Amino acid sequence: MTAVLSEVVYKAGARKVWFRLMPIIAFAYILNYLDRTNIALAKTHLMADLGISAAAFGLGAGVFFIAYCLLELPSNLMLHRFGARRWLSRIVVTWGLVSTLTMFVQNEWSFYAMRFLLGVAEAGFYPGLLFYITLWFAGRDRAVAVGFLLIAPQLATIFGSPLGGWIMTLDGTLGLAGWQWLLLIEGLPTILFGIYMWFNLPDGPRDAKFLNEDEKNAIIASTTVAGTADAGHHSTWTAVKSVFSSGILLSIAGIYFVTQLCVYGITFFMPSIVESFGVKNPVMIGASPASPPSVQSSASCSTHDCSASTAARSRSSRSPWPEPPLATLVASFAAPTLSVTSLAVMQFFVTGTAPVMWALAMSRINGVQAAAGLAMINSIGLLGGFFGPNIFGIADSITGNPASAIILLTVACVIALGIVALLRFLLARHAREAEALKTPFADLQV
Secondary structure: OOHHHHHHHHHHHHHHHHHHHHHHHHHHHHHHHHHHHHHHHHHHHHHHHHHHHHHHHHHHHHHHHHHHHHHHHHHHHHHHHHHHHHHHHHHHHHHHHHHHHHHHHHOOHHHHHEEEEEEEOOOOOOHEEEEEHHOOOOOOHHHHHHHHHOOOHHHHHHHHHHHHHHHHHOOOHOOHHHHHHHHHHHHHHHHHHHOOOHHHHOOOOHHOOOOHHHHHHHHHHHHHHHHHOHHHOOOOOHHHHHHHHHHHHHHHHHHHHHHHHHHHHHHHHHHHHHHHOOOOOOHHHHHHHHHHHHHHHHHHHOHHHHHHHHHHHHHOOOOOOOHHEEEEOOHOOOOOOHHHHHHHHHHHHHHHHHHHHHHHHHHOOHHHHHHHHHHHHHHHHHHHHHHHHHHHHHHHHHHHHHHHHHHHHHHHHHHHHHHHHHHHHHHHHHHHHHHHHOOHHHHHOO
């Protein structure tokens, strides 16, 4: 009877979290994606105004991820130490400042510097949001929360790309170029929202004023049952070593690397690809890339149930296997035709892997180990964000066709299938070990 009552109270508290906190972190992620990728709309104008070549643009777009990846793990550990309100708000305000100041770049070197600083400012934001979700939702609900969060980048592109295209039409107003207006108008609201987060984002359930005491206790109990015990016997250094020695987590990171290579390689050059079709109107160029992300958002939604079931099965002796999205990762690249429709199909399958992968990872790590593990996966994965734009930039410079690098991404996806096979083997082996020892998955080393 007590367990039933506790579950009712937890669900009541979780509903409040959904309505009070999830919109805040989702909107912050929308701003994050806009400020990270809006430079794609400015590519042609940067080349004309500052003499930045396609290869230099690709390097500038990718160098962001070098800084991001280098500092992501330390950033997430700092969040675990100082609390979400301080650290996430700091991240949002500083990246908003850097994004806005990028409007003053003069050449390719200042462009590189500002993109690097943007990576420094943003480091740890996404894995920080994932870790924050683990504080508020029981394991069975985390996959759905992550799937909801992953819709944010697609919404940012669906609505942000046409908006960015319209802002670019302000070119020449008050002596500013269109790309400068773009960075200014999209950067300043981010700073203001970071300040808003400082006053409205609690560190955890204990600090949430919108929850009563029973709801706070129920949420804390539900989120710690599955595994904050590890926090008691894992030092920070031990946690870091354990996640870097996990074959399962490293395999997930490898798959994530390929998906991000594909996503960001296309994201930064999508406007150029559309222009290569003969489209010249800035608003149309901004609106055209919204088609693939609209399908991506459907992919995130369609994997909610898959993610939830994967998370549930990962605690049993059965081997969880996210076959539908992962097995079709390569299929979307099998016929790399130069059309927005084919790119939309590709984005559907690539995006569909993410909720499943994060559900697998989050079911195996908790506490400080979760802070380290989620940051490690994202760091390795987002290196694909560095190589993707560079592959496109180099191929574009050599061939003069921004769509020429798609065949290279096809090869990368074929390699990813090999990593998928390795992941399936490791999951099956852990399932056999758990069954032989009659031990829950959560008690095994990741």
